Amino acid sequence: MASKQFDIKTYPGFKAMTVLCLVVIYAPLVVVTFYSFNASQSLTNWEGISLRWYADVFTGPESSKFKQAAKNSFIIAIVAATVSTTIATLAATGMVRGGKFKFRAVSFGLINLPLMVPEIVTAVATLIFFNSIGFDRGIMTILLAHIAFCIPFAYLPISARCTGSKTPLSRQHRICMQPSGRLLPRSCYH
Amino acid sequence: MRRVLLPAVKPGAIAGCILVFVPSMGSFLAPDLLGGAKNFMIGSLIEEQFKGNAGNWPFGAAASMILLTMVLILLMLFARQQAKAEKAEG
Numbered sequence: 001m002a003s004k005q006f007d008i009k010t011y012p013g014f015k016a017m018t019v020l021c022l023v024v025i026y027a028p029l030v031v032v033t034f035y036s037f038n039a040s041q042s043l044t045n046w047e048g049i050s051l052r053w054y055a056d057v058f059t060g061p062e063s064s065k066f067k068q069a070a071k072n073s074f075i076i077a078i079v080a081a082t083v084s085t086t087i088a089t090l091a092a093t094g095m096v097r098g099g100k101f102k103f104r105a106v107s108f109g110l111i112n113l114p115l116m117v118p119e120i121v122t123a124v125a126t127l128i129f130f131n132s133i134g135f136d137r138g139i140m141t142i143l144l145a146h147i148a149f150c151i152p153f154a155y156l157p158i159s160a161r162c163t164g165s166k167t168p169l170s171r172q173h174r175i176c177m178q179p180s181g182r183l184l185p186r187s188c189y190h
Numbered sequence: 191m192r193r194v195l196l197p198a199v200k201p202g203a204i205a206g207c208i209l210v211f212v213p214s215m216g217s218f219l220a221p222d223l224l225g226g227a228k229n230f231m232i233g234s235l236i237e238e239q240f241k242g243n244a245g246n247w248p249f250g251a252a253a254s255m256i257l258l259t260m261v262l263i264l265l266m267l268f269a270r271q272q273a274k275a276e277k278a279e280g
Contacts, residue, residue: 116265117258118216120233124254127240128247 072139080146081154087147088154096162115152122149201275208268212261232257 008014035043039050057066091111098104114122126145127137135141218233225231232253239250 116212116261118212118233118261120216120218120236121254121258121261124236124240124250128251 072142076139076143076146079143080150084147084150085154085158088151088158091151091155092159092162095159111155112152114149115156119149201272204268204271208265211264215257215261 036053037049037051038046039052040047057063095104095108095111123145126141126148130137130141216233218231218237221229221231222234222237225234236250236253236257239245239247239253
């Protein structure tokens with residue numbers, strides 16, 4: 001049984017390491033879940049199970065704040081995801097199909113810069129920029145900064161997919177894409 | 191281990207280190223919550239300069255530029271080393 005010899009489960013310390021990692025990562029989550037059902041306001045006293053805080057989030061004095069915040073988060077997430085994915089797809093198409101052009105490495109670096117630069121530096125830079133051009137801070141500034149920040153996160157998987165399927169994609173593209181830019185019916189794909 | 195495993199995972203391990211190192215250098219929320227008042231990180235220091243009225247914007251801007259420079263120098267070293275390794279492999 002040669003395969004049994006290389007079974008990772010038989011390595012020394014495998015079990016201990018697994019348990020340690022799982023505990024470190026998930027124990028805090030378990031504790032938070034547990035305490036969200038606590039009837040008391042304090043973190044250290046346990047006064048029994050209750051859904052009081054869950055009801056409070058939706059109907060309590062802070063609920064209007066929660067609704068506003070949730071709405072903002074949803075708007076920003078949806079718009080930022082849509083716009084940055086669109087831009088990233090365009091960028092990936094250009095980078096993959098563009099062949100060897102001047103400043104290719106530079107463009108790649110520039111697209112991925114927000115990923116390399118620490119988050120707080122991007123935030124500070126955007127803040128000072130908006131401030132210096134007299135742009136009031138609000139949902140619009142959050143949105144713009146988010147789109148800029150999220151482009152590399154969308155770009156990397158998209159370009160990886162494009163590169164991986166480069167040949168079939170360009171063949172499909174040649175066969176199925178009409179000069180007008182419209183795709184032929186699906187039956188032509190294969 | 192030293193002859194087989196480490197050389198095999200070396201490029202991935204370096205990339206992984208970079209991926210962890212850069213956000214760790216800049217992170218500010220977790221250290222703010224977990225570090226207490228005495229344990230500052232650069233990220234929270236910068237954040238503090240831009241919050242409320244007590245902060246000093248130019249100081250924060252300078253601090254963030256220094257942080258950026260440190261990270262970029264590291265990334266450049268990494269890129270140069272990677273290019274060298276690629277050349278060596280042919």
